[in-house]
Amino acid sequence: MEDSLIELLETFGVPVYRQGSMSNDEEYPETFITFWNNDSVNHSHYDNDEYGTNWDFDVNVYSSDPEMVYSLLMEIRSLLKQNGWITPEKGHDVASDEATHTGRGMQVLFLDT
Amino acid sequence: MSKNKITVEFKGFEEAAEKLDRAGGDLRKAVEQCLNESAKLVNSQLHAEMKRHYRTGRTEASIMDNSPVEWNGPIGSINVGFDLTTTGLPSVFLMYGTPKIPKDQKLYNAVYGTATKRKVAELQERIFNQALANL
Numbered sequence: 001m002e003d004s005l006i007e008l009l010e011t012f013g014v015p016v017y018r019q020g021s022m023s024n025d026e027e028y029p030e031t032f033i034t035f036w037n038n039d040s041v042n043h044s045h046y047d048n049d050e051y052g053t054n055w056d057f058d059v060n061v062y063s064s065d066p067e068m069v070y071s072l073l074m075e076i077r078s079l080l081k082q083n084g085w086i087t088p089e090k091g092h093d094v095a096s097d098e099a100t101h102t103g104r105g106m107q108v109l110f111l112d113t
Numbered sequence: 114m115s116k117n118k119i120t121v122e123f124k125g126f127e128e129a130a131e132k133l134d135r136a137g138g139d140l141r142k143a144v145e146q147c148l149n150e151s152a153k154l155v156n157s158q159l160h161a162e163m164k165r166h167y168r169t170g171r172t173e174a175s176i177m178d179n180s181p182v183e184w185n186g187p188i189g190s191i192n193v194g195f196d197l198t199t200t201g202l203p204s205v206f207l208m209y210g211t212p213k214i215p216k217d218q219k220l221y222n223a224v225y226g227t228a229t230k231r232k233v234a235e236l237q238e239r240i241f242n243q244a245l246a247n248l
Contacts, residue, residue, distance in 0.1 A: 019209075019210045019212065019215060020210045020211070020213065020214050021212075021215075022212045022213045026213070028212065034212050036216055038218065038221065038226075039227055058209065058216070060212075094205065094210075094211070095209065096211060096212075097212060097213045103211075105209060
């Protein structure tokens with residue numbers, strides 16, 4: 001599921017990283033996306049086996065352009081919804097390591113059956 | 114429900130509330146007890162996880178331990194977690210990470226995790242069942 005998410009995020013033509021994976025001395029790209037897998041719980045059980053998996057990810061956009069942070073996140077939201085993802089929010093502020101960039105993130109969910 | 118608010122939500126809540134109300138039970142009191150106990154559970158988990166991040170104690174001190182129950186018509190809710198308007202802003206770094214700092218998943222799960230949501234729902238259902246049993 002993570003591979004599917006990354007594939008979709010990469011269609012926006014900016015770097016995609018796992019949240020926290022950039023090294024301390026690495027320079028931020030102008031605009032980029034990060035993701036993080038919060039959880040992957042079983043949806044339900046029957047016949048002594050799991051049925052389906054609820055995937056829970058964070059997707060974040062960071063940019064030196066404050067407007068891009070909002071607009072790209074909404075474009076990502078739209079694309080993910082078109083591909084069956086559930087997007088229960090329109091975003092929240094996230095912290096940036098660099099004073100040059102701001103960030104916004106959202107939770108995205110996928111029921112994989 | 115906004116991200117930092119808890120409401121009463123468990124399977125069968127509406128039926129239980131109706132039953133309690135019809136039997137003359139104090140529905141408002143039961144809801145307030147649910148919310149107060151739920152907030153106590155979540156915030157205690159947060160305090161436990163914050164021990165690993167202790168430096169000055171200011172971020173942990175922003176955990177909203179004494180939030181009042183708020184009523185919006187018939188819906189009660191209570192705030193939990195860090196108060197970002199006081200000293201809680203560093204919690205955003207911890208709960209969501211940054212491109213260079215991985216998120217603290219255990220801290221995040223203390224509020225938003227599946228196990229926490231399940232514990233809160235079970236607690237609330239127990240309180241309501243007790244209220245019904247006490248009639």
